[in-house]
Amino acid sequence: MSDEANKGLLSPLRRKLLMGMAAVPAITMLPRASFAQAPATSAVNTTGLAVTDTEVTVGILHSATGTMAISETGSIEAEKLAIEQINAMGGVLGRKIKFIQEDGASDWPTFAEKAKKLLVNDKVAAIMGCWTSASRKAVLPVMEQYNGMLYYPTFYEGLEQSKNVIYTGQEATQQILAGLNWIAKEKGAKSFFFIGSDYIWPRTSNKIARKHVENVLKGKVVGEEYYPLGNTQFNSVINKIKLTKPDVIFTDVVGGSNVAFYKQLKAAGIDLAKQPLLTISVTEDEIDGIGGENIAGAYACMKYFQSLDNPNNKTFVPAFKKLWGEKTVIGDVTQAAYLGPWLWKLTVEKAGSFDVDKIAAASPGVEFKGAPEGYVRIHENHHLWSKTRVGRAKLDGQFELIYETADLVEPDPFPKGYQ
Amino acid sequence: MTDNRFFNRSEFIGILVLAVFLVVILPLTLDVFRLNLVAKYLTYAFVALGLVICWGYGGILSLGQGVFFGLGGYCMAMFLKLEASSVENTKIQSTPGIPDFMDWNQITTLPLFWKPFSSLTFTIAAIVLVPGIFALIIGTAMFKRRVGGTYFAIITQAVAAILTILIVGQQGYTGGINGMTDLRTLKGWDIRPDHAKIVLYFFEVGLLFACIMIAQFVRHSKLGRILVAMREKEDRVRFSGYSVANFKIFAFCIAAVFAAIGGAMFALNVGFMSPSFVGIVPSIEMVIYTAVGGRLSILGAVYGTLLVNFAKTSLSETFPELWLFGLGGLFIAVVLAFPNGLAGIWGDYVQPRIDRLISSRKPKPDGWTDSSVADGAPAE
DSSP states (O other): OTTHHHHGGGOHHHHHHHHHHHHHHHHHHGGGOTTSOOOOHHHHOOSOOSBOSSEEEEEEEEOSSSTTHHHHHHHHHHHHHHHHHHHHTTOBTTBEEEEEEEEOTTOHHHHHHHHHIIIIISOOSOEEEOOSHHHHHHHHHHHHHTTOOEEEOSOBOOOOOOTTEEEOSOBHHHHHHHHHHHHHHHHOOOEEEEEEESSHHHHHHHHHHHHIIIIISOOEEEEEEEEOTTOOOOHHHHHHHHHHOOSEEEEEOOTTHHHHHHHHHHHTTOOTTTSOEEESSOOHHHHHHHOHHHHTTOEEEESOOTTOOSHHHHHHHHHHHHHHOTTOOOOHHHHHHHHHHHHHHHHHHHHTSOOHHHHHHHOTTOEETTOTTSOEEEOTTSBEEBOOEEEEEOTTSOEEEEEEOSSOBOOOSSOTTOO | OTTOSSOOHHHHHHHHHHHIIIIIIHHHHSOHHHHHHHHHHHHHHHHHHHHIIIIIITOOOOSOHHHHHHHHHHHHHHHHHHHHTOTTTTTTSSSTTSOHHHHHTTOOSOOGGGGGGGOHHHHHHHHHHHHHHHHHHHHHHHHTTTOOHHHHHHHHHHHHHHHHHHHHHTHHHHOGGGOBOOOOEETTEESSSHHHHHHHHHHHHHHHHHHHHHHHHHHHSHHHHHHHHHHHOHHHHHHTTOOHHHHHHHHHHHHHHHHHHHHHHHHHHHSOBOGGGTSHHHHHHHHHHHHHHOTTOHHHHHHHHHHHHHHHHHHHHHOTTTHHHHHHHHHHHHHHHOTTHHHHHIIIIIHHHHHHHHHHHSSSOOOOOOOSSOTTOOOO
């Protein structure tokens, strides 16, 4: 399985391309990087990790099978791309990255079992993985017990902070607050209707959103409804929306339920061009299933859109498509997953060591200027400083950037006044 | 020992071999990580064992054993979670001293039904009694009305679905889809380090053998014979004056209690409990373990569980993107080629050879056979 890591490098053309694009981030971080003499293994690895004079092993732990595979495949692809690019640049501290991929199979205990296997048996230096909150919650005690390092890509509910995790996605306040501010100002919105899937992330996100609407925006939440994961019947809530006529529908419905939700919304005659809808759960990946014609006009609050117009993204998108096919789309989480290997590499080089304790300590302040979303930096609380962006869904399944915060938003996993 | 009422000679040897395998060979050859995996697999063996009695002998196919596995597991997990949520461990929460997921769901006091679970004695009693009484209620409701066969299987599935939805929906009280994670200590004893895993493994193997003995006893008692008779010709047993429903309820309850013990051991060994063990899919998987092992064989259930789970782990480690197909193929192959599972293969091919070997050495064959149950007879 580890051979896969090098497969993509066989084509000289591709390698050339990768070298070219890798140079973009490299400009900013070359000072201590690639072609310098590799330091001795004994110096950079004092805790018995899988590091040799020429190689370092990391783990990739996502669901390749099961219901989550459709979402997590993008993350796997992004992480493999990043690893390939880093290797093409000379690797990390002179060592090529080799990866071991494990399948969490959309099953939370399997995630815990595989994480333990990667740490205990394979001694991986870091794990790029997990997607759902449930899988992270299952893996977290394993990471803390065996002192591993996890790079977690998904936007999530916050209320967590660990020495052993770097959260490359947004926590809830980073995703929600700026978006609500924008829509309140832009659309004069005063009344909001919340619809979510019934689990921890939507519930926490809506709790934060409700406090913000009521206390800061002085608006009103006219309805808050939850549906089980996988639910496909939204008719009753759509009727309630029609009755309450909210200024904004705010949704965090996840996964396949989205397809039914937007189709039924359209069938019920709610025109998203006139009825503002703000979602924090639909990325380009989901639109692939929903269909652009069913969701065009909706606003999404993310930190990354495939359509972002900046030099980093302009090299990232073609490189991704080159490796994984023209038809693939890149959503917010896929981009965040791409940051994982890069941030790890930068942190290892800053720490001058693969040791987990040193990486955990060196992480705050690490900056990645080559990120497709733009500049990002790791906060003391192991989350990323990043911008909040609002995009509008178009017929072709892409988002048009409507608004972005001027500055990076500080991550605040335990927001005061929102709990 | 051949006249022992618990087992005949071949069964005695079988149990001995299994004991050596689990107590000596596996701990000596596997590292702690793999041994802990075996401990996890063996928690399902409890369920499979229960299914042998309930389905193999009693002919009652339950596709909802995950319910009882889950009830047992959640009882244990509630105790462990309470212990892990001491005020000191949870001081960053808005309400310290309650489990973290309650805090995330704006619950500020410990719900009433959680309170007794701070006592280990109560918890142990609950692990056996809650699923036992629940099975008694379902069993009484179904069997007294003579609901059986496919209808019963469908109803058990419905119960599994309902309980999953309940657990997921009431996330403030149950942890929802995330389940209960980060279980740490049992009465102050840390269950996470390696030496604790080893202790837990041997404790679990001990419990498993206790359950095997109970299963053997049931099988060889008059009760077991009535179960088999009932499976083969229910009306005839009823007309002979036996209360068929009561025997069915008993078999169903004992399977439920075994499953619950497995669930509780799961929470201890894995440090984790979630609704993904309660639903329809895991329940059917548990039936598959029994089917692969051979639904008429008590020891087969243990081997079947181990084999399927080993295959699952190693296939998924080797082929992360294709392993489900391999596993599916394995099941189809076993069911098509060996309807009686591993035990069937053993009984048809291996055992006769051994017998022949023994009888060729000993000129006087003593003629013992595995007579208590008509192996290979159809279940329904």
